Amino acid sequence: MELLKEGGAAALDLRKVARKAGVSHTAPYRHFDDKRALLAAIAEEGFVRLTAQMQEAVSSAGTMFPLLEVGRAYVNFALTEPALMREMFSGLTIDRMAYPSLHEASKSALAVLVQDVEREQRAGSVIQDEDATNLALVLWAMFHGLAMLLLENQMPMIGSEPSAIEEMVRRCVAGVYEGIRPR
Amino acid sequence: MELLKEGGAAALDLRKVARKAGVSHTAPYRHFDDKRALLAAIAEEGFVRLTAQMQEAVSSAGTMFPLLEVGRAYVNFALTEPALMREMFSGLTIDRMAYPSLHEASKSALAVLVQDVEREQRAGSVIQDEDATNLALVLWAMFHGLAMLLLENQMPMIGSEPSAIEEMVRRCVAGVYEGIRPR
DNA sequence: ACCTGAACACCGTTCAAGT
DNA sequence: ACCTGAACACCGTTCAAGT
Numbered sequence: 001m002e003l004l005k006e007g008g009a010a011a012l013d014l015r016k017v018a019r020k021a022g023v024s025h026t027a028p029y030r031h032f033d034d035k036r037a038l039l040a041a042i043a044e045e046g047f048v049r050l051t052a053q054m055q056e057a058v059s060s061a062g063t064m065f066p067l068l069e070v071g072r073a074y075v076n077f078a079l080t081e082p083a084l085m086r087e088m089f090s091g092l093t094i095d096r097m098a099y100p101s102l103h104e105a106s107k108s109a110l111a112v113l114v115q116d117v118e119r120e121q122r123a124g125s126v127i128q129d130e131d132a133t134n135l136a137l138v139l140w141a142m143f144h145g146l147a148m149l150l151l152e153n154q155m156p157m158i159g160s161e162p163s164a165i166e167e168m169v170r171r172c173v174a175g176v177y178e179g180i181r182p183r
Numbered sequence: 184m185e186l187l188k189e190g191g192a193a194a195l196d197l198r199k200v201a202r203k204a205g206v207s208h209t210a211p212y213r214h215f216d217d218k219r220a221l222l223a224a225i226a227e228e229g230f231v232r233l234t235a236q237m238q239e240a241v242s243s244a245g246t247m248f249p250l251l252e253v254g255r256a257y258v259n260f261a262l263t264e265p266a267l268m269r270e271m272f273s274g275l276t277i278d279r280m281a282y283p284s285l286h287e288a289s290k291s292a293l294a295v296l297v298q299d300v301e302r303e304q305r306a307g308s309v310i311q312d313e314d315a316t317n318l319a320l321v322l323w324a325m326f327h328g329l330a331m332l333l334l335e336n337q338m339p340m341i342g343s344e345p346s347a348i349e350e351m352v353r354r355c356v357a358g359v360y361e362g363i364r365p366r
Numbered sequence: 367a368c369c370t371g372a373a374c375a376c377c378g379t380t381c382a383a384g385t
Numbered sequence: 386a387c388c389t390g391a392a393c394a395c396c397g398t399t400c401a402a403g404t
Contacts, residue, residue: 013377024389026379031387035378086273089335096336106337127365130354137338137351138325138358145328152272153279154289155320168320171313175321179362182310196396207370209398214368218397 001042001084008083014038039087040099046088047105050077054112063123066116068173071143075169078147079160085151089144113139142176184225184267191266197221222270223282229271230288233260237295246306249299251356254326258352261330262343268334272327296322325359 003012003020014035015025032038057073058066078085088106096103113136120126126135149155150165158164186195186203197218198208215221240256241249261268271289279286296319303309309318332338333348341347 014379015377023387025377026381026390027388029379089331089337090269090273097339103339124365126363130363133340134351134354135358135363137332137341138355138363141328141332141355142325142359143328144332145324145326145330147328148272148331149320149324149327154272156280156286157316158320168317171317172321172324175318175362176325176358177362177364179358179360179364179366180309180313180318180321181360181362182307183362183366197398198396206368208396209371209400210369212398 001045004042004083004087005081009087012039012083037099040102042084043088044099044102044105046081046084047102047109050074050088051105051108051112053077054109058112058116065173066120067139067177068170070113070116070139071146071169071173072166074143075147075150075165078151079165082151085147089148110136110140139176142172146172184228187225187266187270188264192270195222195266220282223285225267226271227282227285227288229264229267230285230292233257233271234288234291234295236260237292241295241299248356249303250322250360251353253296253299253322254329254352254356255349257326258330258333258348261334262348265334268330272331293319293323322359325355329355 003016014028017038018025018028021027028038032041053073053076054070057069061069096106110133114132117126117132117135117139121128121132146169150158150168155168158168186199197211200221201208201211204210211221215224236256236259237253240252244252279289293316297316300309300315300318300322304311304315329351333341333351338351341351
């Protein structure tokens with residue numbers, strides 16, 4: 001994870017990891033089947049941390065705009081650990097299912113959203129005629145898209161000043177909460 | 184692009200490209216500065232195609248739910264060309280600005296959304312007290328997040344049956360259009 | 367202007383061998 | 386159970402040399 005943070009995905013190779021650990025370049029194969037297995041373990045750890053930060057955001061928000069807090073936390077995580085975020089969501093191409101514990105960890109991030117939606121549905125601040133999981137997926141898509149586009153510098157007009165990013169998070173949360181159609 | 188489609192990003196190496204083209208493995212350096220430059224060219228071509236499909240979707244929609252059509256087109260593109268989509272949005276890490284024509288191409292995809300928002304604002308179907316570009320960015324985030332999460336198999340409860348995906352696209356468009364707060 | 371072949375530094379992975 | 390060193394196949398890139 002240090003290598004990932006320092007030099008991005010390109011800097012993360014098994015031999016460098018072994019060097020950093022002070023062992024021979026074949027030692028890692030005693031602990032991981034192959035490079036993908038190491039990446040899966042790293043991604044899993046990433047999901048654990050992301051889930052914790054989302055959970056924290058919901059808790060600290062109390063009854064006031066939990067979704068805004070979660071969105072902020074999600075974007076903040078992505079911008080703080082861009083290489084990790086990329087590895088979590090696109091490192092292992094297709095066989096995510098081949099790493100069950102990784103799959104579990106990634107589901108826990110969604111679970112935070114589902115729980116908040118259920119709470120808001122009970123409170124009446126979110127529509128009740130739609131499944132909570134489905135609504136959570138919509139929220140996740142919104143947050144994820146925003147985080148990834150910012151991370152990949154695809155919103156140059158937003159830039160990287162915290163205040164501009166904060167405004168963009170607000171707009172996205174407002175967009176999905178209030179809708180862009182006139183009320 | 185053939186290699187990308189067949190075997191994903193891992194299968195795309197310069198020597199293989201050269202082999203496929205029937206030249207020596209150093210010949211590509213006469214046409215591209217390095218591997219990143221080739222990837223940039225591929226990503227650029229990807230944005231051109233994505234923009235065309237989004238534009239087509241808006242046009243064919245006429246006055247009926249253009250946003251739903253664009254969302255569908257965006258998701259469809261991502262699921263049809265997953266490796267290309269990944270390369271377009273996360274291949275070259277940070278220095279996207281180092282490839283001006285790539286940057287231009289990626290802006291043209293957003294422009295399709297901006298134009299539709301402006302049209303809908305004039306028609307009164309989208310709120311007018313917010314900048315069109317900002318609203319387009321919100322829509323883009325929604326579509327992009329949905330497409331990437333589906334592409335990376337992060338929504339296993341949705342699966343890959345076209346009808347389930349279609350439903351999810353509908354929910355996301357409805358979410359950002361109507362809002363998830365009761366009206 | 368475009369291509370080639372040798373060469374270099376590097377990586378993922380395997381394997382026989384050690385404690 | 387964990388580690389090592391040699392070895393193999395492979396890649397990105399450079400360079401002198403060719404047409």
